[in-house]
Amino acid sequence: MFTLIPTRKAIISAAIALFGAVSAFAQTGSLAGLVTDESTKKPIEGVTIEVYKTDFKAKSLANGSYNISGIAPGTYNVIFSKDQMEDVLAKVEIKINETTNLDAALKTAVSSMGDVVIVGYGRQSRRNVVGSIATVSGKEITDIPAPSFEAALQGKAAGVQVIVGSGMAGSASLIRVRGASSISAAGDPLYVVDGIPVSQDYFMNRTNGSNWGGGFNNNPLASINPDDIENIEILKDAAATSIYGSRGANGVILITTKRARKQGLKFDVSARWGSSSPTRKPDMLSAPEWLQLYEEAWYNDGRTGTPDLSLNGIRMSWAQANDPKNHTNWIDQVIGHGFKQNYNLSTNYMGKNFAVKGILSMDDNGSFIIGNKYNRVSERINLDYRPIKGLNIQLSQSLSRGTNTRVDASWAGGLGSAMSTMLPIYPLSPLYDSASKSYITPVGLHTIRDLKNWRTIEVRSINNANVSYEVNKNLTVNYSTSIDYMDYNEYLYEPAALIRMYNSNYQQNGNAKWYPSWTMNRNQFLTAQWNKELSKNHSVSAMAGTESQHSITKSKYVENFDATGPIDEVAIPDTALQAFSRTPYEWAFISYFGRFNYSYKNKLNFQLTSRWDGSSRFGRNNRYGFFPAAAVGYILSEEQFMKQYKWINFMKVRAGIGKSGNANFDNYARWGTITPSSNLPKYNGQPQLAPSRLENPNLRWESTVNFDAGIEMAFAKGRISTELTYYNKVTSDVIMNVSIPVSTGFGSFYDNVGGITNEGVEFSLKTVNIRTKRTNWTTNFSIARNVNEITSIGVYTPDAISGGTNDTRVVLNQPVGTNFLVRFSHVDPATGAPVYFDLNGNQTTKWDPANRVAVGNVLPKAFGNLANTISYKNWELNANIYFNWGGSIFESSVKRQLSLMTDWNMDRRVLDRWQNPGDDALYPKMTLSTFNHGSTTPWINTDLWLQDGSYIRLRSINISYKLPAAWLKKSKFDAARIMLVGTNLLTWTRYTGIDPEIARDFENPTDRNMSGSITYLTTPQEKSVSVALNFSF
């Protein structure tokens, strides 16, 4: 791969050594010429023309021409170079007062990614690609600080929706490629790093029945170092994804790591420092305000006298609560400023048949939540070795250690508590009541945070060995084997000092818990690629391969209730540790696949792909699934009849149809199982055996037939390029973890039940607005519209599938994640009581869940991005504006923050409540009794908590300055850049809650698919400002 470059580079180096520059003369001459592409014969812009060992340097213009004047006469070596192209070296003689002409034709470098696209199990030239594939460069990922690399994909590709996780360090983003087509099977795209589909279970360490998780989902991708990434390909349609068969339906994200590309020994160093804060702080009531509302509720309910807080379980007296000494702003105890730092050292060495890339990184990502940060230290070594002609060996190895210093959040505590149960009347140090010998106010959030030692440490190593051999000029065979090993440990230690605050009788040293888990994910594939140019006009290629993957995760739970420190930090004898095994889980795939391409005159391209997938998850009647696809691409601009339209530089139409699947669901759902007697109690002294699950022999992948048609065009000498794509995805056999009627004897059951369609258009436009010698201005705009509809839910009703506690449902003829709520009408001005609508639209004062209807959904109508890059001399300004149009936000927690007066603090918006007869208020009157809201149960959801989720956000803005070459000449640096980056600095929205971009902590994959944009005490997004330095030498 790299051998073409070294050869040429070697020549250049040798030439440079031979023909040294001669010293300067007073009188000068000039050099001029034209730079073209060797294959297309078209002029190339932006090629650097360097007169070696002098300061003379120029860049070719749009018409390919260049001109350098003022060169002293003599013989020089001139190097023509451009990213993604092979260097050209020429010798030239400059004469006084003469312009020497020197033209050059450059070739696209085989090793470069520019016009070569990584497709599954191979690569293709972008021209000939017939599928829908978006490419994002590594630089775009690393230029903005993000909690994890996938968050940086936001706005980078049309139709790829990225909801960045909250401002919690290391949080997971929610990514959906072309809408939502899964319900209970994970709806995330398949992530493939250097050929291995990596472990990506967001719920891996969630323990059943325990509150562990702390209101935060583990993000398995956070341990992947963004600086390792050369580029990312996002496969969107069936022509591209069906080669991944039963796992491709929700898109495939192919990550290629960096390899050595430059001759000799090179170093890159970068550093970044930054600070973060919330985009907006939660706006809660102060203590006097809260007390005033409590008093108001007290009197509204017809009570008299001094309000009694004990009705809501608050143990403070009214006088204590009114004592300003006790008042605390808990939000300020939890939210601070996060400090971020990132250092990266990368080395590159390339010799004759050996190349190595080494990367060392440290990232310390402190969130604005005090005490919360994610630290990642990582290493990567990628080796390329070509011992004999035709044999190419690649080894890729990485090791990273991610440490998340955890705090409670959301419903589990921390900021979530500051927004709810931690009332502003509670003092910093809890009040002690000597009569009951206990604290009568809760332990401070800062105390819990400081005393609780809680970390998750993830060690991950992704390794790949790839051997390819060119048997002859037509045939290459390739074998790849990979291991993705993940060792995930969660350590929690609660010292005696903390436990005694709850239990004064506690005598021991502290509770230490350890949840380790290990995932060994192995993959291997063998492919053979055969290419043949049959004649001048006809060429064919074929690829066939087979792959197997096996993953097993083992875990346990270890605890000690008399520990002086965390299990990983203090020596606790094994005998003192209580260990509980947890159920391992295991899955495997076996696959056979092939691809056939035919090209006519390099302008008409056909592709057929197919894959057979067998999986451990498929029922006995469906062991293998077949996933075919066919696509065609036609480069119309090559046709004679198009030549008359001179303004069209390039035009390609493509269309494809194919099938892909999603098999990312419960590993064991297909098996019929029985719980052994040893795990069950006895009845009447006799042992039991209880059926726990019925076999589902028909369980299989969900299947998506995807039609895609697109047109790509370039006009105005390539200054305007556009792409317009239409797609239609029809998903059937949708996996649903159906809450089946309990009269079956079960609560839920995995089955292939439903149907979903996604139909949409994607449009992107890239324009070069200004292109002069000093100034460049380019604009990138993309927008995607997706219409989602559930077309079948079998015999079930909306409540058979629920998005956790978030009141989203699966409703026929509505989109996935429909807000299914009782409609709120208004607050009765006379009484202050809420008025609802019943099913028929009549007003009622009774809240009845039977009156729920589809009132909104979590999916946006459209979203997109506007990016502008303006460079002037060495300065560059880059601004990304992300926009989201439509989609509802459901604030699940405000039923306690804007409604009933309880033991929660309230959102300041509640001040717009009914107080006196005749008031036209948004929120009902304050009351302590749910009956006054027409309900027999206290926590009721209505569409009063639903808002439009549209927003526009300045996602990132950065200003960079490249140090002039003249300055660098004196140093050893080849390049140096300084950059200022701001993220999420501005947001425009009508949403009245904290932040309109929401990915809360999810309970399971169904919840993750259905409850984006639902907030429950969710930590807001962060905004950050950073400064970054990059050096190359």
Next chain:
Amino acid sequence: MKKNLFHSFALFLSMAIMGGAMVSCDNMIETPPPNELLVDDAIKTTDDLQRLLNASYNEVANTFGGFSQMMSEMQSDNLASPNNNDLRELHSHNVLFFNSTCGGYYSILYRAIFRANFVQDNMDKVADLSQADKDRMTGEIKFIRGLCHFTAVRMFAHPYGYSAKNDHPGIAIVKAASTKPSPRLTVAEAYDAILSDLKDAEAVLPESNGDYADKMSAKALLAHVYFQMGKYTDAANYAGSVIDSKKYTLSDTVNVFSADAASEHIFKIVSTGINDKRSGGYSDNYSPGNPTCQMSRELWANLNVDLAIDKRLKLLTVVNAGAQNEFVKSEMFNAPFFNVPVLHLTQMHLIRAEALAKSGGDLATATADINAIITRAYTDNSKLVASGSSAKQIIDATRTQRRIELLFQGDRTPEIKRLGAVESQNIFVRGHRWDCPGFLLQFPITEKTTIFEINPTGGCN
């Protein structure tokens, strides 16, 4: 050139085939779940089937150890409004489909049915299963199914007799282990299925079967079913055959939950010790200092006139007497654990007394039945039914005694429904007529499918 092409293509093919061989081991994609047994491995012997059946009894025990009885009492006029959101919805006859207590109750009834069906569907996996064991298990399966379906139809559907043809919505009848949703059948269809199961059970169950269901259990339950349907001749016959078998004798104690009353128990939920306590549905809800289940003030006002002579009222305590927070609690369930009789002899006497009187049967026997209960209950003879009393006199006395005898046993609500639907009484509870829509338990919302419409919410005004 051609040869070269052929060579490379052949090589390409052979590589592909080799690759196939490398991984074409289907065993690799067989990864059964750890820590659980696969059905085929787990069911090999009669003992395995017995254990599976015991798991069904386990669910029966969890339901009928007091939980089911409490759910029924809560709707009736026997209890005061509880301090519990879910149960208060039952008490106010306005149960939402999100009521998790009610949903849990429904699901446990059907889990018992599922587990029974699972045994039935897997019996053929045991080759050497004897005919006697097969019959017994089949009988037990059908008895459990009958008991649970009968309980469900009484609680979740309007009673037998609510509509002329009983074609009003009933319940799901599940007779095979499957994840396929079942339709909501009519009440007539439900009763047909229940009778059919119980008669099959009666035919194949052994005369005695330890603590598990036997022939008499099936007969006693049939007496209940017929009585609920207003088919009094059949009810009297079945109750009579249980009484006349002389297998059971009335005890002296007025607390049928006491160990001394074991001679009356026809089918019971067994608690073997404090670690295997199945009576929590009673003790947890009736025994604490301020219990969830407190007697309604109206009932107490009715009963306490006989405080001096009615021994049964000695099992009730007035707490905070005279104060605003006065309440009446039961002391019947204070033992740490006890057996809970689901079917017992007192019920048979009460059924036979009324059924004979209603169906023109032998009034002397009916009088003897009710007087056996009365004699035990009172310290004097003032309440005895005189011989030669009319059918109506016997019926009135029996109904009065029934309410006290079967207090807290979940009998009152079905009795109110029977009196309304079969006996055409205009009977109310807290101002709600027996047939108002909210006087039913509500199904959990997940029960709703295109073939199963759930009950409306509330609607009793």
